[in-house]
Amino acid sequence: MGAGVVGLSCAVRLAEDGHRVDVLARDLPLETTSVVAAALWYPYKALPQDRVTAWGTATYRRFAELAESAPEAGVRMLRGTEALASSSVDPWWVAAVPDLARETPPEGYDDAWSFTAPVVDMPVYLAWLRSLLEELGGTVTRISLAHLPQPDDPDDVVVHCGGLGARRLAEDSEVHPVRGQVVHLAGVELDGWWLDSAGPTYVVPRSDVVVVGGTDEPGDWSRTPAPDTAAEIIARATRLVPALAAGRVVAHRVGLRPVRSVVRLEAVGRVVHCYGLGGSGVTLSWGCADEVAALVEALPLTRGA
Numbered sequence: 052m053g054a055g056v057v058g059l060s061c062a063v064r065l066a067e068d069g070h071r072v073d074v075l076a077r078d079l080p081l082e083t084t085s086v087v088a089a090a091l092w093y094p095y096k097a098l099p100q101d102r103v104t105a106w107g108t109a110t111y112r113r114f115a116e117l118a119e120s121a122p123e124a125g126v127r128m129l130r131g132t133e134a135l136a137s138s139s140v141d142p143w144w145v146a147a148v149p150d151l152a153r154e155t156p157p158e159g160y161d162d163a164w165s166f167t168a169p170v171v172d173m174p175v176y177l178a179w180l181r182s183l184l185e186e187l188g189g190t191v192t193r194i195s196l197a198h199l200p201q202p203d204d205p206d207d208v209v210v211h212c213g214g215l216g217a218r219r220l221a222e223d224s225e226v227h228p229v230r231g232q233v234v235h236l237a238g239v240e241l242d243g244w245w246l247d248s249a250g251p252t253y254v255v256p257r258s259d260v261v262v263v264g265g266t267d268e269p270g271d272w273s274r275t276p277a278p279d280t281a282a283e284i285i286a287r288a289t290r291l292v293p294a295l296a297a298g299r300v301v302a303h304r305v306g307l308r309p310v311r312s313v314v315r316l317e318a319v320g321r322v323v324h325c326y327g328l329g330g331s332g333v334t335l336s337w338g339c340a341d342e343v344a345a346l347v348e349a350l351p352l353t354r355g356a
Contacts, residue, residue, distance in 0.1 A: 052076065052213050053212035053326075054076035054181075054191055055085035056177065056332050057212045057336050058074060058212035060336040060337055061344075062210075063340070064340035065343070065344055073189065074190065075200070076193060076194070077194070077216070080181050084214060087304045088171075088330075088332065088333055090255070090333045092110070092171075092334050093168065093334060094144045095330035096229060096329030096330040097314055102314065107331070108146065110334060111148065114169035114171070123179060127169070128169055128170075129242075129243055132157075132243065133164055133165070133248065134157050134163045134247045134291060135156065135247075136160060136247075148166045151165070160247075172258055173333075199221065206352050206353055208322070210325065211322060211323065214332075215307055217315075217326045225311050225312060225327075227269065227270060228307035228309070230267075231307075232264065232281065232304070233262050233263060233284070233305075234262075234263045234285055234302070234303055234304075235263070235300070236301065237298060238297060239294055239298040241254065241256040241292070245288075245291050247291055251266075251267055254291065254295065261298065272307065276303035281300070309326060314335070315327045318347075318349075325343050
């Protein structure tokens with residue numbers, strides 16, 4: 052259930068294990084919140100820290116492999132800089148990245164560090180994931196369901212990656228939206244990403260545009276871009292990266308992050324839940340998919356008993 056980056060990653064991982072996988076979703080991959088993501092590997096609004104670090108580490112490794120072996124997937128490893136308003140200890144997720152180093156902070160900041168991170172061109176990557184799933188024998192079907200389906204066969208499994216849809220599908224009111232708005236700029240060439248998480252302000256180059264964000268608006272369900280917000284985003288980002296002043300706006304996008312106090316990843320009967328990843332769907336996708344596959348493998352089978 053769910054065709055965003057988490058749902059497709061779980062589907063591919065299960066298909067790699069030899070399972071027959073059918074993805075059911077109201078929104079097809081290029082219509083999901085995932086396609087809006089700037090998609091810089093960075094743990095954001097996802098807990099608990101220990102599990103997030105483990106999932107993030109596994110995902111980092113898988114993306115590094117894809118950047119080397121499958122350039123058509125739209126994954127690149129780019130070094131970038133996070134600027135900090137005040138001196139800070141290393142981030143809690145530092146064990147997940149191999150090369151974090153302190154840097155001279157840009158003007159107006161007191162501290163900074165840099166590291167190499169996966170950067171994912173989401174329209175390209177989601178299409179690649181879907182194609183890979185179909186090559187492995189899986190399917191993707193548009194369907195809107197009022198509740199989680201029950202397995203027809205006692206050995207079938209439902210894997211629920213519904214994001215905000217979990218409010219309805221799993222009757223989980225703890226999942227709530229945190230609105231994020233971004234702007235796409237053309238005419239700017241950057242060789243790395245920039246981040247000020249206090250904004251949040253982020254500047255992430257794709258192959259054709261630079262994704263500039265963003266906002267952090269809990270409880271806001273609006274998917275309509277706000278012009279005043281876009282102007283404020285660009286102003287913030289240009290202070291961080293002055294080269295953006297030469298860019299021209301080519302698109303506005305809004306996504307609703309599915310935030311929860313902690314990520315829900317567990318098996319309940321023959322339903323495996325995997326949702327509430329907040330702003331870290333891309334960052335945790337493969338690590339969560341590995342755990343989902345392990346949970347499915349551990350479920351008892353009646354066939355042949």
